[in-house]
Amino acid sequence: MTTTNSLSDYRTQKYSFGVARDLDQDPVCLSPSGDNLDAVISSTYRQVFGGIGLFEVDRVSIAESQLRQGNLTVRGFVEALGQSSAYARLFLDSTSPHRFVELNYKHFLGRPPASEAEVSTHVKLLREQGYAAEISSYVNSDEYQEVFGDETVPYLRSINSLVGFAQDTFNKTFRLRGGAAASDFSMGRSSRTIAELLGYPNYAIPLPSQGRPLPKLSNFARVTRGPQSVPLSSSPYGGFGVGERVQPRYVRQPKDNATDKATLLRQLYRHVMGNPHLMETERPHALESQFLSGRLSVRESVRGLCKTPLYRSRFFETMAPYRFVEVNYKHILGRSPESQAEMGAQLDRVITAGYDAAIDWLVDSDEYSNAFGEDVVPYLRGVSSGDGRSQANFNRTLALVPGYAGSDSIGSDSSTVDTIAGASSLAIATRSTASSGSGDAPSKRFRIVVRSQRAGSRRRLATTTYVVSGDNITSQLAFIHRDSGRIVSLTEIS
CATH class of the missing domain: 1.10.3130.20 (Phycobilisome linker domain)
Known part of the structure; x- marks a missing residue:
């Protein structure tokens, strides 16, 4: 399956930022016949909730029913989702005020905040008039009406240039976007645009969805007794x-x-x-x-x-x-x-x-x-x-x-x-030059001293010592690594 030539350089660049799907799809509008209601509802949930998969109990069933019966516009449905208890729990209760406002701009207006003044205005509105008024201020704004009207599902429009907005809107958009398979809830509770808004811009756009790295595992300590546990391989590929x-x-x-x-x-x-x-x-x-x-x-x-x-x-x-x-x-x-x-x-x-x-x-x-x-x-x-x-x-x-x-x-x-993506060259670190087995492995025993520490935890747990036979050492090491253990020493014992 070799690379095809049908994808242009432009499309390849889109993939590297995780926004190909946003650029390739046309805005979703409710048709006069209503035959695309399912697609409209699905797209609205995805946009308003930032790609989060909701449980059935979190869906706003009454508003869905009203939309299907023609008693509610798409605009009204968007407002109902934004004022739901699920939205408040995910974004109001679980994030900082600045982060909540920037997500509201993304979900309802399809762009990041243009200035710190915009954020401050909405934080003040939230404090003085409450949660419902804050959500309504986006959906009932002139900007929303002009861009989306009553029957178009909001979408991330600032991945293209916007008339009347600064060019750094593009950078701020990618900081909010996260990636093709990311969700807004998984990207943390702190603001991702506050540095740009306060005048300390970072013009580097990171590739999306690389996740938080696990703690670096230490190398094995030098074996202090006996020969090496497995023989060296003569093949350069063994390294x-x-x-x-x-x-x-x-x-x-x-x-x-x-x-x-x-x-x-x-x-x-x-x-x-x-x-x-x-x-x-x-x-x-x-x-x-x-x-x-x-x-x-x-x-x-x-x-x-x-x-x-x-x-x-x-x-x-x-x-x-x-x-x-x-x-x-x-x-x-x-x-x-x-x-x-x-x-x-x-x-x-x-x-x-x-x-x-x-x-x-x-x-x-x-x-x-x-x-x-x-x-x-x-x-x-x-x-x-x-x-x-x-x-x-x-x-x-x-x-x-x-x-x-x-x-x-x-x-x-x-x-x-x-x-x-062409961002860097690749240096390959060699592994142990041991072959995959040892002729006398079952006859040997090893003491492994491990200091455990969970990923992201500040509390260091107790040191643990394992004594394992040679034929079980591979599975034991895999278990230790998977459990985020740090190997302090590996020693052969008689």
Whole structure:
């Protein structure tokens, strides 16, 4: 699946800021016949609530019913959503006054505040006349009537130049936008435009939705007794945690016995789930049974694993959008995304067609068929040269490899988006030059001293010591990393 030429440079730039969907869609207007009511209601919720998925109990059912019966305009529906208890709970009660006002400008007028005076006026209005009057001041303003009228759903209009507004409105808009898969509630309670409004502008626009980085894990302390736990690898690829340049191929055969099938299943989990440490209760036993009995091909098992709640919770719900796309490409196609257009197209696919459709598009692609067919377990192809792939893809693929004891579920930030977007070069840090196993590992024991600290917590927890055998050390290290533990020392014991 090589990069197509149908996406222009302009469209590629849109994807890099996460606003392609806003620019590509026309404003949503209620038709005279009312045949697009569902689309109008959906778009209004998305705009007014800033991309937040609401529970059914939070929906404003009475206003929805009035809109469907023709007793309420779209403008009135927007005002009803803004004055709802759900909106007040999410944005008034949970954010600072400055942040609340800037979100109101975005949700109801489709732009950021133009000046500190605008913000101060609305903070004063909120204090003196109350919450309902503050919301009504936007929806009943001359600006709203002129731009949206009574039957058009508000939209983010300031991603294009606005007549009568300063050029820095563009920058402030992207600070409020966040990204293609971000929500306004997830972006914090503090103002994102106050520096510009007070005269301290930052003209750099960050790429969206990169998330908060996890605490940096320390390197292992030097082993103080005995030889190294695993032998050194002679291959230069061992330093990147991928073993050899030519990756092993696991192919399903008609005469596979139970041991062969179990090996294939382990390799499926290892590659598609990103070298995980799974509890027994997390495993999709129904899918395993169908694979082992021959009712599912390797290809369909890959599709099934990627659609499990486990995969979704590990890689879609807890990661930045660009990170989700890059691990998708690694798990299914065995390489990193080739370009910003590929990343943007997959993000757009998730947004417009849904999660399952995005998975199907990769599994059903010609590239997957040519590389793996029906019976080959996907593997890292990006560590070798390939037709239609740039040399830079080699570095990006290595950047996605967490090492032998690492897991793809550790860390929520994209590893490659800056280099794909052309913002920086990529330096690949080498991993331990150990091979993936040790001949006498089961006969050895190791003491691991861990100091635990939860991400974002100021309270340091107690130091914990683990004693594990050599054949269990990989899963133990993965557990420690996933739990945000800091390894103080790793020592071989007799």
